[in-house]
Amino acid sequence: MRRWVGIMEAQERTRFGYATAKIAEVRQENYRVKTFVLDCGVEARPGQFAMVWIPGMDEKPMCIVNDDPLTFSVAKVGPFSSKLHGLGAGDKISFRAPLGNSFAIPTGAKKIILVGGGYGVAALHFLARVAKGKGVEPVMVVGARKRDDVIFEGDFAKLGVKTVVATDDGSGGVKGTAIDAVRQLLDAGEKFDCAYACGPEMMMHALAAVAQKEDMACQLSLERFMGCGIGICGKCDAGGGLVCQGGPVYNSRAAFKLEEFGICHRDTMGNKIRW
Amino acid sequence: MPGIDLSTNLLGAKLENPTVLASGILGTTGALMASVANEGGAGAITSKSASIKPRGGHPNPIVVDAIAEGGWMLNAVGLSNPGVEEKVEEIAHYRKLCGKPMIASVFASTAKEFGECAALIARAKPDAIELDESCPNVEGEFGALFCLNERDAAKAVEEARNSVPKSIPVFAKLSPSAPDIASIAAACVEAGADGITAVNTAGPGMAIDISRARPILANKAGGISGPALKPLAVRCVYDIYGKLEGKVPIIGTGGVANGADAIEMMMAGASAVGIGTAAYTRGMNVFREVCREMEELMEKNGYSKARELVGMAHG
Ligand SMILES: Cc1cc2nc3c(=O)[nH]c(=O)nc-3n(C[C@H](O)[C@H](O)[C@H](O)COP(=O)(O)OP(=O)(O)OC[C@H]3O[C@@H](n4cnc5c(N)ncnc54)[C@H](O)[C@@H]3O)c2cc1C
Ligand SMILES: Cc1cc2nc3c(=O)[nH]c(=O)nc-3n(C[C@H](O)[C@H](O)[C@H](O)COP(=O)(O)O)c2cc1C
Numbered sequence: 001m002r003r004w005v006g007i008m009e010a011q012e013r014t015r016f017g018y019a020t021a022k023i024a025e026v027r028q029e030n031y032r033v034k035t036f037v038l039d040c041g042v043e044a045r046p047g048q049f050a051m052v053w054i055p056g057m058d059e060k061p062m063c064i065v066n067d068d069p070l071t072f073s074v075a076k077v078g079p080f081s082s083k084l085h086g087l088g089a090g091d092k093i094s095f096r097a098p099l100g101n102s103f104a105i106p107t108g109a110k111k112i113i114l115v116g117g118g119y120g121v122a123a124l125h126f127l128a129r130v131a132k133g134k135g136v137e138p139v140m141v142v143g144a145r146k147r148d149d150v151i152f153e154g155d156f157a158k159l160g161v162k163t164v165v166a167t168d169d170g171s172g173g174v175k176g177t178a179i180d181a182v183r184q185l186l187d188a189g190e191k192f193d194c195a196y197a198c199g200p201e202m203m204m205h206a207l208a209a210v211a212q213k214e215d216m217a218c219q220l221s222l223e224r225f226m227g228c229g230i231g232i233c234g235k236c237d238a239g240g241g242l243v244c245q246g247g248p249v250y251n252s253r254a255a256f257k258l259e260e261f262g263i264c265h266r267d268t269m270g271n272k273i274r275w
Numbered sequence: 276m277p278g279i280d281l282s283t284n285l286l287g288a289k290l291e292n293p294t295v296l297a298s299g300i301l302g303t304t305g306a307l308m309a310s311v312a313n314e315g316g317a318g319a320i321t322s323k324s325a326s327i328k329p330r331g332g333h334p335n336p337i338v339v340d341a342i343a344e345g346g347w348m349l350n351a352v353g354l355s356n357p358g359v360e361e362k363v364e365e366i367a368h369y370r371k372l373c374g375k376p377m378i379a380s381v382f383a384s385t386a387k388e389f390g391e392c393a394a395l396i397a398r399a400k401p402d403a404i405e406l407d408e409s410c411p412n413v414e415g416e417f418g419a420l421f422c423l424n425e426r427d428a429a430k431a432v433e434e435a436r437n438s439v440p441k442s443i444p445v446f447a448k449l450s451p452s453a454p455d456i457a458s459i460a461a462a463c464v465e466a467g468a469d470g471i472t473a474v475n476t477a478g479p480g481m482a483i484d485i486s487r488a489r490p491i492l493a494n495k496a497g498g499i500s501g502p503a504l505k506p507l508a509v510r511c512v513y514d515i516y517g518k519l520e521g522k523v524p525i526i527g528t529g530g531v532a533n534g535a536d537a538i539e540m541m542m543a544g545a546s547a548v549g550i551g552t553a554a555y556t557r558g559m560n561v562f563r564e565v566c567r568e569m570e571e572l573m574e575k576n577g578y579s580k581a582r583e584l585v586g587m588a589h590g
Contacts, residue, residue, distance in 0.1 A: 055484070228338035233350075
């Protein structure tokens with residue numbers, strides 16, 4: 001397997017920051033999420049993202065779900081993600097990675113709570129693995145509309161991570177939102193040194209509010225429409241900060257300072273869309 | 276630095292230093308523009324070019340970064356913007372957050388539309404309006420650039436000048452691809468332009484990914500910016516200043532990345548210095564850093580006022 005480090009990395013990757021690899025394996029996670037495992041690795045930290053490029057079509061940000069081998073989990077929601085879903089083992093895939101900042105585990109942390117929704121659950125698996133490696137115990141909370149939306153439950157189990165599933169309709173796990181589940185854990189007296197979230201913004205907004213009330217550190221991975229991914233075009237501004245540069249990970253205090261956090265995001269033109 | 280005065284004046288707008296955020300870089304939202312001015316230290320801000328109707332621009336990739344490899348960057352953002360009316364609100368928001376001067380950029384596909392768009396943005400009461408007659412990455416759509424011949428360039432200026440209150444200066448932003456940029460600048464001034472911004476990106480150029488054998492930019496071609504553009508920009512500013520005998524202010528833009536570049540641009544004839552790509556390479560604080568470098572270099576060379584550097588290279 002190729003691994004882009006050292007001199008090899010410089011020679012293979014530096015042309016404009018793009019690298020091309022082949023898809024080694026595709027896994028169907030549920031009715032709309034597929035995981036793509038590439039035949040290469042990069043050095044990245046949990047929370048960082050890649051700009052995945054389909055020549056002649058588009059380029060979009062994707063969370064790094066594993067750095068070696070490089071892995072993405074993609075929800076089929078529109079033209080770009082559908083095109084990606086059409087790719088199979090042996091097909092080429094191009095990307096710029098790693099980009100953006102990452103989740104940080106505070107020194108001395110013993111127990112952390114991870115809260116995910118949608119493809120964000122996959123991104124947090126990377127964090128759970130790194131935390132475990134450091135001897136920190138993660139507890140995973142998965143929020144979903146219904147049972148079929150839950151992904152990576154088996155992967156967390158394999159890692160030995162306690163996982164709580166919450167579904168809006170009660171078709172899986174406990175009935176309620178991810179935040180309800182977090183509150184239940186806290187009410188039961190569990191203590192966490194830090195909370196982490198990747199998923200729908202209003203879920204993260206609610207978690208940040210809980211964390212503030214509980215005086216618990218909290219880090220969120222924000223999602224905004226991205227253009228260049230390197231901090232020049234200004235498309236991913238969240239109200240005073242570029243998510244591709246200052247983020248995607250913000251601690252809750254920094255997130256609350258962004259004028260548009262929990263309020264709106266913007267399309268490619270820059271028009272505001274309320275969450 | 277005591278004894279060094281960086282302040283300058285751009286047709287009535289007081290700039291605490293001559294650095295100006297160039298249009299299209301970080302100029303999307305009011306909050307972002309305000310942080311470039313307040314935290315980054317820019318003397319003034321140019322908003323991203325707005326058109327009458329909203330535009331999505333080109334799909335990604337919209338930027339190729341070869342700054343480290345070759346000193347250049349390509350962009351084909353494709354003038355995405357939420358439309359001039361939204362822009363008026365972003366500017367109002369900027370005004371709430373920041374007291375520094377603001378230049379509002381507009382673009383259009385006909386001279387008449389330049390007039391209409393300028394009239395709409397004038398409602399935001401910007402300190403100046405900049406007419407982007409020179410974006411090279413929408414050529415397929417809009418035909419040849421406005422600013423490549425004197426008649427078209429002047430016509431757009433005339434329409435805009437006639438549609439905007441006299442109290443708001445109008446700048447024409449020109450392309451280094453024009454065969455004789457100084458004559459075009461002269462025609463614009465003749466038609467009523469109060470100032471010139473020179474230059475926009477050059478080219479367009481192209482970069483091909485060799486493992487995919489495809490141009491990287493979705494638009495295939497894109498405007499060249501960054502240090503590789505600087506000698507071209509300095510020559511353009513020098514020519515325009517010479518032709519206009521220093522009578523109208525020039526915002527010298529193109530490849531400026533440090534204090535020495537800024538001084539060079541002013542010596543060529545720029546009253547203020549636009550910085551775009553370097554806000555990426557050096558980060559938002561580039562404005563503050565360029566000012567500090569200017570002060571050091573001015574001190575070392577015995578210059579005390581930035582205003583006195585303007586056109587100094589013209590013997
Ligand atoms: C830092 C960052 C990391 C990202 N990581 C991932 C990732 O790991 N996996 C992933 O699948 N996507 C991820 N995204 C989102 C992804 O980049 C695209 O937005 C997504 O693929 C949609 O592109 P499209 O062309 O298929 O659909 P579009 O036409 O752009 O979107 C179609 C519709 O779906 C909505 N939509 C977009 N994303 C989602 C979603 N996840 N769930 C529900 N609705 C959605 C859009 O708002 C729009 O209304 C990330 C985005 C950012 C900013
Ligand atoms: C990503 C990007 C977007 C740009 N968008 C615009 C724009 O909307 N309007 C405009 O007049 N110029 C635009 N420009 C041109 C810049 O304002 C500037 O003239 C040019 O980049 C040269 O300066 P620089 O080398 O300092 O970047 C853009 C440049 C870049 C790199």
